[in-house]
Amino acid sequence: EKAGFDHFMLKEIYEQPKAYRDTMRGRISEDGRSVVLPELNMTPEILRGINRVHIVACGTAMHAGLVGKTIIEQLARIPVETDVASEYRYRSPIITPDTLVIVVSQSGETADTLAALREAQRCGARVLAITNVVGSSVAREADDVIITLAGPEIAVASTKAYTSQLIAFYLFGLYWAQTLGTKTADEVAHILAAMQSLPEQVEKILAQAETVKAVAEEISKHSNLFFIGRGLDYAVALEGSLKLKEISYIHSEAYAAGELKHGTLALIEDGIPVIALMTQEELYEKTLSNIKEVKARGAHVLGIINEGHEAEAAKSVDHQFAIPRTLTLLTPALSVVPLQLLSYYASLALGHDVDKPRNLAKSVTVE
């Protein structure tokens, strides 16, 4: 059932191109110019009446939500807050009938997320669920549901469910933008065209998995490292760091690249690995100066860069991994893949149980 792969996690990483295609299938009009989401119960009028969004989830799904925040704010220009579900209820969040609460959960059974959903509904908000399991508790109780079509995810560390959640956010964000007119029809069509190239681009990344393996083996000798990035790269850094911690038990911290100098720069010492995400073109120069700060203190830097920046990046980083060119907004759907591979190979090098890491469960049904 692992279809020739050594672990479910690796199989699921390789299933991502299919998961992207399946999650997009039938949700893009035949002419490729608009999003169709017939599964939504909310009418365009309801959507037009929403003036704030709360995204609530746990773990990896929460990290998809951080990307979702930028997607919705950029496409629909509606303000979005994100919360971890176990905190949400206890901060007296301002939930009104004009609030859309989006809960994200692979399993649809996470107790913290379900409790947040119920609290949101009690306060009169509409709840949209993004989940991978039809008929799950979250899917049954939400007002609207977008099912990710990642297929069953067996490995505890989430990979294809996370990236499918990103695809769901892109689709919903575009649907919202076309409803409000915050993006022109041509802009929507342009983004959809780029989305349809993502599966093939992930395949190109997977074809280079061996280069990640060598870096992962090096990293597995360390007990501490950093992930840095700005903007969407920071959201992906958080997920890369979580993945590594979950299955390799190597401690790492994700930092907004520009914040490092305000806090933990003292922890950057000779030889420490730093994974630097450098895919946000408009922030590239700024990130580069943060890389110089860590290099000056002896860090060993792996840069995740956009194709075309190889020669230039070689001057600043020790290793690099290039992802195919896409729109800035879509980069997380590509840049997370080398980080998934990195944690997989690091865990493997350390001889850990990749699919069933210690102390973690696939779905946690207690608060």
Ligand code: BG6
């Ligand atoms: C945790 C899992 O307990 O729950 C994580 O170990 C997962 O991998 C998180 O991301 C949320 O799960 P779900 O099913 O709500 O997405």
